[in-house]
Amino acid sequence: MIGATSAIAEATARILASRGHALFLVGRRGDALSSIAADLRVRGAAQVETHVLDLNCIESQGEMLSRAVTVLGGLDVALVAHGTLSDQKACERSVELTLQEFYTNALSVISLLTHLANYFEENRHGTIAVITSVAGDRGRGSNYVYGSAKACVTAYLSGLRQRLHACGVCVLTIKPGYVDSPMTAHLKKGLLWVRPRTVANGITNALDKKKDVVYLPRFWWIIMRLVTLMPERWFRSLKI
Amino acid sequence: MTENSSYLSWGRFPRAHHIPVRLHDRHAALPNCEPKMLPYGNGRSYGDCCLNDGGVLLDTRGLDRFIDFDSKSGVMRCEAGILLRDILDFAVPRGWFLPVVPGTQLITVGGAIANDIHGKNHHRAGTFGAHVLRLELLRSDGSRLECSPEREPEWFASTIGGLGLTGLITWAEIHLKPILNPWIDVETIRYPDLETFFELSAEADRDYEYTVAWVDSSALGRSLGRGLFIRGNHASNTKNNGPSGPGRGLMVPFEIPFSLMTPLSIRVLNQTYYYSQISSRRRKTIHYAPFFFPLDGIAFWNRIYGPPGFLQYQFVVPMEHGPGVVRKTIEQSARSRMRSFMTVLKVFGDHRSYGLLSYPRPGVTLALDFPNRGGELFKLLDKLDDIVAAAGGAVYPAKDARMSGQHFRRFYPEWDRLCEYVDPRFSSSLWRRLIG
Numbered sequence: 001m002i003g004a005t006s007a008i009a010e011a012t013a014r015i016l017a018s019r020g021h022a023l024f025l026v027g028r029r030g031d032a033l034s035s036i037a038a039d040l041r042v043r044g045a046a047q048v049e050t051h052v053l054d055l056n057c058i059e060s061q062g063e064m065l066s067r068a069v070t071v072l073g074g075l076d077v078a079l080v081a082h083g084t085l086s087d088q089k090a091c092e093r094s095v096e097l098t099l100q101e102f103y104t105n106a107l108s109v110i111s112l113l114t115h116l117a118n119y120f121e122e123n124r125h126g127t128i129a130v131i132t133s134v135a136g137d138r139g140r141g142s143n144y145v146y147g148s149a150k151a152c153v154t155a156y157l158s159g160l161r162q163r164l165h166a167c168g169v170c171v172l173t174i175k176p177g178y179v180d181s182p183m184t185a186h187l188k189k190g191l192l193w194v195r196p197r198t199v200a201n202g203i204t205n206a207l208d209k210k211k212d213v214v215y216l217p218r219f220w221w222i223i224m225r226l227v228t229l230m231p232e233r234w235f236r237s238l239k240i
Numbered sequence: 241m242t243e244n245s246s247y248l249s250w251g252r253f254p255r256a257h258h259i260p261v262r263l264h265d266r267h268a269a270l271p272n273c274e275p276k277m278l279p280y281g282n283g284r285s286y287g288d289c290c291l292n293d294g295g296v297l298l299d300t301r302g303l304d305r306f307i308d309f310d311s312k313s314g315v316m317r318c319e320a321g322i323l324l325r326d327i328l329d330f331a332v333p334r335g336w337f338l339p340v341v342p343g344t345q346l347i348t349v350g351g352a353i354a355n356d357i358h359g360k361n362h363h364r365a366g367t368f369g370a371h372v373l374r375l376e377l378l379r380s381d382g383s384r385l386e387c388s389p390e391r392e393p394e395w396f397a398s399t400i401g402g403l404g405l406t407g408l409i410t411w412a413e414i415h416l417k418p419i420l421n422p423w424i425d426v427e428t429i430r431y432p433d434l435e436t437f438f439e440l441s442a443e444a445d446r447d448y449e450y451t452v453a454w455v456d457s458s459a460l461g462r463s464l465g466r467g468l469f470i471r472g473n474h475a476s477n478t479k480n481n482g483p484s485g486p487g488r489g490l491m492v493p494f495e496i497p498f499s500l501m502t503p504l505s506i507r508v509l510n511q512t513y514y515y516s517q518i519s520s521r522r523r524k525t526i527h528y529a530p531f532f533f534p535l536d537g538i539a540f541w542n543r544i545y546g547p548p549g550f551l552q553y554q555f556v557v558p559m560e561h562g563p564g565v566v567r568k569t570i571e572q573s574a575r576s577r578m579r580s581f582m583t584v585l586k587v588f589g590d591h592r593s594y595g596l597l598s599y600p601r602p603g604v605t606l607a608l609d610f611p612n613r614g615g616e617l618f619k620l621l622d623k624l625d626d627i628v629a630a631a632g633g634a635v636y637p638a639k640d641a642r643m644s645g646q647h648f649r650r651f652y653p654e655w656d657r658l659c660e661y662v663d664p665r666f667s668s669s670l671w672r673r674l675i676g
Contacts, residue, residue, distance in 0.1 A: 031267040035319075039305035043330065182302070185262050189246075 001025045002055065002112065003082025005032045007181035008131060011200035012079060017045035024068040024075075026051045027082075047072065055082045056104055058111040065115050074123065077207060078116050080109055080130040085183045086146040098145055105149035110156055117160055120169040127207055128164075129172040130157055134215065136175070137224045140240050161212060172206055173213045174199075177220040247297055250542055251286035252495075252549030253612050253641055256293035256669055264302035266319055266410040270380050271296065276667040277380070279404045281348030282323060285355060286552040287641030288669035289403050295667060298408060300350055306330070307411055314416040315373065320350030320409040325536075327414075332528070336416040337474070339371035343584075345533045350409045355638040356401035356598040358588070360450035360472075360532070366591030367600050369400035375412040380665035384410070389594070398661035401595025403637060405662045405671055423475040423482040424450070424531040427523045430514070434465025434563055441587045444471040450531075455583040456514040457608070458507040460574055464567055467585070468517060475525050485527045491539035499546035501611040506579040545611050551641055553580075553621055554599075554607035556588060557633030562604030565631050569606060569624055576620045580608035596654040599636045607639070618642055637670060648674040 001009050004025035013023055017040035025040075025048065027033045033050040040048045049071045053064050069075060086101040109130065120126050135143055136150030154173055161171035178184065178193045194217055202216035215221040227235075243257045260280075261271045270277065278292035279300050291297075303321035310316075314336050318327065324338060325345040331337060342357045351357075356369040365371070374388035377399055385407075387396035399406045431437055437453055444451045448471040455467040475482065535541055542550065557565045566585065573580060584607040588600050610617055625647045628635055634651035635643050649655055655675065662671075 029265070032265050035266065035305050035307070038307050042306035042309045182262065182264050 002078065002080045003027060004036060004050075005029055006081045006083070006131075006183070007196040008176065008179060008199050008203070009079060009081035010036055011196040012081075012203045013040055013045075014043055015200055015204045017041075017043040017048070020044050020046050022047035022072050024049045024051065024072050026053055026055070026064060026068075028052065028054050055108045055112065058108055061108075061112050062115050065112075065119065069119065075119065075126060077127045077129060078120075079203070080112060080116075080128070082108070083131070083183075086143065086149075088143045088145055091145040101145050102149050102152075105146060106152040109153050113153075113156065113160065117164060117169075121164060121167055124167045125169065127170040127172055127210065128160070129174060129203065129207060131174045131176065132157070134175045134177050134220050134224050138228050138235075141238075142240060170210045170212075172211060174203055174206065174216060175214065175220065175224075176216045177223075247280060247291070247299075248283055249286055249288060249290050249641075250284050251551055251612075251639075251641060252542055252545065252547075253551060254288055254291070254293075254669070256288070256291040258292060258295065258297040260297045260299050262299045262302055263321070263408075266303050266305075266376075266378075269382055270298070270378060270408060270665075276665055278666060278668045279320075279350060279354070279408050281321065281351030281354075282346055284344055284347045284351065286550075286639040287637075288673065289355070289637050289640070290351070291669040292667060293669045300348060300408070303350075303410065314418060315413060316416055317411060317413040318349060319411050320353070320375075321348050323348055324352065328528075331416055332419070332422050335418055335420070337419045337528070339415060339417050340365050340368040341532050343533065344536050345529070346536060349412050349414070350404075353400055353409055353412060354402060354404040356593055356595045356600070357638070358600045360452045360470075360586070362591070362600055363445045363451065363587065363589030364449050366589065367401075367593045367595075367598055369594045369598065370591065371415045372400065373413040373415055375399065376410045377407040378410050379407040380663050395661060397594055398596050398658050401593065401598035402658060402661070403597065403668060403670065405658070405666050405668065407663045407666065419474050421475055421477070421482060422485070422528050423477075423525050424472045424528055425475045425523070425525050426470060426472040426531060427521060428517060429469040429471075430467075430517050430520045431469050432466050433463055434566060437465055437467070437469065437585060438563065438587075440469045444469070445587065445589070447471075447473075449473050451586065453585040454513070455570075455585050455606075456510045457570065457573070457580045457583045458510040459514070460571065464570055465585070467514065467583075472531060482525055483527050485529050486537055489537040489539065492541055492543040495543045496546050499548065499611045500544045501550070501581055503577055503579050506581045509581070510579075510583075548612040548614070550581075550609055550611050551617065551621070552607060552609045552636075552639035553624065554605060554636040554639045555624070555628040555633050556599065556601055556603045556605040556636075557628060557631040558603045559587070561631035561633070562587075565627055565633070566604060566606050568627055569608070572623060572627070573608065573610075573620060576616060578610050578613070578617055578620055580610055583608050596658050597637075597652050599634060599638070601634065603633065607636075637674075640670070643674070645674045645676070 005027040030052045037048040083105045091098040132154045133150040135147035136154045139147045157173045176199045180193050199216045206214040275295040277296040280297045300321035303319040305319045307317040340359045352368045356367045358367050377385045450472045453469045459466045590602045
């Protein structure tokens with residue numbers, strides 16, 4: 001569980017813990033990680049280990065992964081859930097911030113996926129699941145920095161899926177819509193919003209069924225179909 | 241931080257504006273801000289004790305983690321924003337149950353403590369607070385107090401039933417009780433009048449762990465107080481084939497633009513429900529959820545009262561005044577053409593609650609709910625306050641949106657002792673209304 005303190009990752013971990021799985025949690029905040037770990041142990045996880053790491057320290061990612069493999073004795077599923085919701089307006093004024101957001105939401109993920117892909121390829125089984133976003137399906141004026149970073153990961157995963165298909169490793173692209181979580185606490189909520197628990201159910205379901213790409217909840221598939229089909233000439237004049 | 245009016249109490253009256261702050265990490269400090277704060281659980285208290293108009297609301301639902309569970313002793317430590325439902329979902333399959341549950345499982349542990357809630361087993365188990373072994377209180381000055389009956393007992397007593405004013409409860413340790421299965425053996429008895437209720441109650445409280453009565457508010461005169469007496473015990477059989485829990489249930493998807501609860505519809509619904517049980521006694525074994533939490537099956541049932549919302553009114557009076565005051569209350573309501581939709585009657589046990597301001601005390605408790613019809617209703621409830629005060633009783637603050645400060649001080653003479661423990665940066669709409 002990479003980015004284990006994120007609301008979606010925590011909700012997913014609760015389901016996996018209640019099924020008795022062993023979990024390795026990676027995140028930036030040690031205190032929060034240990035509260036989550038204690039909770040997962042009570043819920044029935046066979047084993048829970050924590051590892052404090054800022055995923056933007058890409059040079060430490062390899063070491064983290066080998067520790068995970070050692071303490072758990074191998075990995076069946078890796079869920080990559082870390083990320084930040086970029087402040088679009090601030091990014092427009094700052095190259096530094098834009099690149100920083102890209103680093104967190106795209107480059108650090110791709111770096112990690114390189115390690116994970118090699119590990120899973122060698123072991124010839126398991127699933128790499130990564131949370132991207134519906135925002136990655138088409139760049140929109142209101143959040144294209146975040147959206148394009150997610151799009152980058154989505155495209156990367158699509159290629160990775162082809163590469164790993166031959167050796168029986170699944171790659172799951174998870175595209176949640178609006179999720180009511182600490183990351184989005186400042187936004188106004190409407191009808192399309194769901195709770196992290198709902199998305200977590202969708203994720204474990206997709207893992208069980210070895211799916212490739214899931215929109216969560218599923219109605220986002222239709223919405224994004226329409227959004228991507230719209231001719232650019234119309235799309236460019238929309239304020240969304 | 242922006243103001244927001246989406247945090248309501250369950251009665252949907254009064255409405256308030258808040259600056260919400262969502263808490264996720266129990267180790268983090270409280271926000272450092274100018275307006276006063278109030279912890280908010282799942283918004284199931286009815287009046288304004290969970291509201292803080294113009295102030296900061298600490299949304300505790302993100303503090304929903306288990307911390308520790310000892311499967312031998314049943315001692316559970318968890319964060320205060322966890323729902324009783326989540327505890328039961330976890331504990332029941334492992335053979336444990338909460339020692340006290342109210343009429344809904346959709347409340348947080350913090351809310352259960354702050355209102356020192358009671359349930360159908362008050363005559364046996366006392367209040368929720370009686371089963372809290374210890375808790376942590378986070379004060380606005382950053383200090384953390386671990387309180388229990390032995391350690392910091394004054395802080396413990398002021399926090400149990402302390403209406404969320406003494407600081408933020410970050411975690412609590414609760415003693416669960418063992419059960420053999422998720423089922424309850426229930427017997428429902430249709431009874432004809434108030435006198436019979438008290439006879440049934442005296443008899444049932446000896447043999448049954450859970451007792452409560454639903455009262456038909458349409459009945460007056462000789463049959464006043466008639467209703468359905470419900471008594472139950474945890475089923476003792478260990479077979480694995482009892483009824484299963486409820487499925488998804490129904491939901492009222494939006495606020496109905498007008499109240500469906502008119503005096504006529506309330507009368508008809510009450511009568512129909514009373515006569516819906518044809519035999520005078522019915523026994524069955526049911527899952528614990530429909531037994532304890534029948535209304536949880538309909539999400540947002542409070543929306544049927546329309547935009548004005550509704551008011552609950554619950555009081556307790558000493559046993560000797562019980563029959564008289566219950567009769568007077570129902571008669572007075574009928575006289576002012578106010579009918580209660582859901583009327584619930586129970587005899588409390590003799591347990592002294594631990595909290596300074598705990599509501600439950602020995603005697604008879606009656607809960608009524610009224611569609612909010614403004615001035616007329618408020619006049620009636622003021623009259624009822626006088627009756628309750630004259631009988632030496634008390635009105636439940638967790639359900640109150642309108643009682644006077646004068647009455648409150650009389651019902652809760654320990655209020656000035658609580659004041660010493662109220663966090664200087666905490667306040668609530670209810671507290672300002674009652675104490676200033």
